[in-house]
Amino acid sequence: xxxxxxxxxxxxxxxxxxxxxxxxxxxxxxxxxxxxxxxxxxxxxxxxxxxxxxxxxxxxxxxxxxxxxxxxxxxxxxxxxxxxxxxxxxxxxxxxxxxxxxxxxxxxxxxxxxxxxxxxxxxxxxxxxxxxxxxxxxxxxxxxxxxxxxxxxxxxxxxxxxxxxxxxxxxxxxxxxxxxxxxxxxxxxxxxxxxxxxxxxxxxxxxxxxxxxxxxxxxxxxxxxxxxxxxxxxxxxxxxxxxxxxxxxxxxxxxxxxxxx
Amino acid sequence: xxxxxxxxxxxxxxxxxxxxxxxxxxxxxxxxxxxxxxxxxxxxxxxxxxxxxxxxxxxxxxxxxxxxxxxxxxxxxxxxxxxxxxxxxxxxxxxxxxxxxxxxxxxxxxxxxxxxxxxxxxxxxxxxxxxxxxxxxxxxxxxxxxxxxxxxxxxxxxxxxxxxxxxxxxxxxxxxxxxxxxxxxxxxxxxxxxxxxxxxxxxxxxxxxxxxxxxxxxxxxxxxxxxxxxxxxxxxxxxxxxxxxxxxxxxxxxxxx
Ligand SMILES: Nc1ncnc2c1ncn2[C@@H]1O[C@H](COP(=O)(O)OP(=O)(O)OP(=O)(O)O)[C@@H](O)[C@H]1O
Ligand SMILES: [Mg+2]
Numbered sequence: 001x002x003x004x005x006x007x008x009x010x011x012x013x014x015x016x017x018x019x020x021x022x023x024x025x026x027x028x029x030x031x032x033x034x035x036x037x038x039x040x041x042x043x044x045x046x047x048x049x050x051x052x053x054x055x056x057x058x059x060x061x062x063x064x065x066x067x068x069x070x071x072x073x074x075x076x077x078x079x080x081x082x083x084x085x086x087x088x089x090x091x092x093x094x095x096x097x098x099x100x101x102x103x104x105x106x107x108x109x110x111x112x113x114x115x116x117x118x119x120x121x122x123x124x125x126x127x128x129x130x131x132x133x134x135x136x137x138x139x140x141x142x143x144x145x146x147x148x149x150x151x152x153x154x155x156x157x158x159x160x161x162x163x164x165x166x167x168x169x170x171x172x173x174x175x176x177x178x179x180x181x182x183x184x185x186x187x188x189x190x191x192x193x194x195x196x197x198x199x200x201x202x203x204x205x206x207x208x209x210x211x212x213x214x215x216x217x218x219x220x221x222x223x224x225x226x227x228x229x230x231x232x233x234x235x236x237x238x239x240x241x242x243x244x245x246x247x248x249x250x251x252x253x254x255x256x257x258x259x260x261x
Numbered sequence: 262x263x264x265x266x267x268x269x270x271x272x273x274x275x276x277x278x279x280x281x282x283x284x285x286x287x288x289x290x291x292x293x294x295x296x297x298x299x300x301x302x303x304x305x306x307x308x309x310x311x312x313x314x315x316x317x318x319x320x321x322x323x324x325x326x327x328x329x330x331x332x333x334x335x336x337x338x339x340x341x342x343x344x345x346x347x348x349x350x351x352x353x354x355x356x357x358x359x360x361x362x363x364x365x366x367x368x369x370x371x372x373x374x375x376x377x378x379x380x381x382x383x384x385x386x387x388x389x390x391x392x393x394x395x396x397x398x399x400x401x402x403x404x405x406x407x408x409x410x411x412x413x414x415x416x417x418x419x420x421x422x423x424x425x426x427x428x429x430x431x432x433x434x435x436x437x438x439x440x441x442x443x444x445x446x447x448x449x450x451x452x453x454x455x456x457x458x459x460x461x462x463x464x465x466x467x468x469x470x471x472x473x474x475x476x477x478x479x480x481x482x483x484x485x486x487x488x489x490x491x492x493x494x495x496x497x498x499x500x501x502x503x504x505x506x507x508x509x510x511x512x513x514x515x516x517x518x
Pocket of ligand 2: 049050
């Protein structure tokens with residue numbers, strides 16, 4: 001059983017060079033249960049990455065705390081796998097070695113590492129690219145490797161920060177199906193950040209809408225669409241209805257940002 | 262020609278050779294044409310003759326060997342000390358804060374100015390030569406490596422942390438491999454500088470080496486030998502640079518992929 005609790009977590013970046021301090025995140029509460037797939041949706045700059053980094057332990061909250069199964073998060077660890085917004089494969093390692101990075105750190109034997117890595121390589125559809133270097137991969141392949149790398153570590157919760165943000169629409173749709181397929185099969189607890197409304201609905205069991213800066217949870221919508229979901233679901237009336245609702249929510253927030261600017 | 266347009270490897274060789282052809286042509290024109298006095302500059306033919314004489318009759322090979330051993334020895338000594346220190350400085354900010362002011366200061370101390378002092382301390386033997394090269398290289402290497410390691414992509418370090426890496430793992434499996442090509446590049450660069458220090462060290466109080474031969478030739482006004490000595494230094498430098506580059510490319514295939 002995995003329970004992630006975010007309790008009254010806020011983050012203010014201190015003033016620099018005479019600028020006022022940046023309030024990136026208002027005190028936020030969030031509970032994610034076992035095998036939940038929660039998507040966080042919000043306009044650019046609303047503190048989505050900040051929240052995810054705090055959960056990952058890469059950043060410290062100004063107030064509040066994060067607990068995973070009752071244990072307070074004080075730093076990064078293998079129990080919270082992360083896929084970053086930017087490409088973060090280790091350029092000096094091959095696809096297989098990248099995926100096995102965490103296993104090797106834990107002292108898993110090479111034969112065992114390769115077995116696990118190869119299984120994930122198949123899952124994300126990268127067979128034949130085991131010995132390629134990241135430079136030789138397309139953006140989509142790099143993010144698939146990054147997802148496999150995080151999964152191979154078997155974390156309690158998977159954190160994804162707009163992993164498909166830089167991909168074209170076709171590739172992105174395929175990647176969404178791949179990720180959802182893995183989740184439907186293996187059941188994982190997932191926290192997925194995006195600014196793409198369709199993506200948030202298609203993947204999530206719950207969509208959390210965040211307000212413009214300073215970030216705050218503005219609404220929470222349960223997505224009751226049945227699993228397994230195929231891409232065809234995106235054109236069903238239920239899906240479209242949810243989308244319309246979220247478009248409204250997001251639009252008001254995006255407008256706030258432009259008015260402030 | 263267009264900006265950043267690549268050339269083929271054949272063209273690259275041809276252009277590189279063309280430079281030397283032009284260079285020798287100008288040199289011949291100036292010396293054979295009588296525009297420059299023999300006393301100041303030997304012509305290319307004399308230079309080749311003198312060079313042959315040096316190699317065949319005066320045991321110049323031994324001098325070359327001595328010089329190479331000094332460079333390699335002093336440089337290896339510097340690298341053994343500088344690489345770990347530089348990595349530590351780059352990885353741990355307190356170590357950097359502790360050492361950086363001193364190293365930055367020491368970096369500007371000219372190695373050649375230490376020669377009289379080193380002769381006093383270590384005599385005119387091999388140790389003194391090695392120390393000149395050591396002093397000339399070690400601080401440069403430390404500082405450059407510290408900067409490189411300190412500039413490791415933060416997102417890669419963070420990714421490694423989220424994959425469960427601890428501090429040791431971060432250094433061994435992220436900081437080191439990500440800076441390794443740069444470190445090799447720094448060593449290649451500084452090895453080039455080490456060549457200047459060794460010649461200077463050999464100009465003063467030495468009984469062997471390329472620099473020593475050059476001082477001897479100067480006493481005899483033998484510009485042919487001096488130029489030959491300088492060209493030999495250049496050729497060895499070129500060769501070692503080439504080997505270093507090939508070695509780096511072989512060591513870090515992921516960069517070129
Ligand atoms: N290290 C930092 N120092 C100062 N301010 C920061 C820092 N990191 C983020 N911020 C600020 O915090 C706010 C939220 O940033 P964050 O990266 O969390 O946004 P985001 O929702 O992930 O945006 P995007 O969708 O564009 O990735 C921004 O206004 C940003 O300027
Ligand atoms: Mg972000």
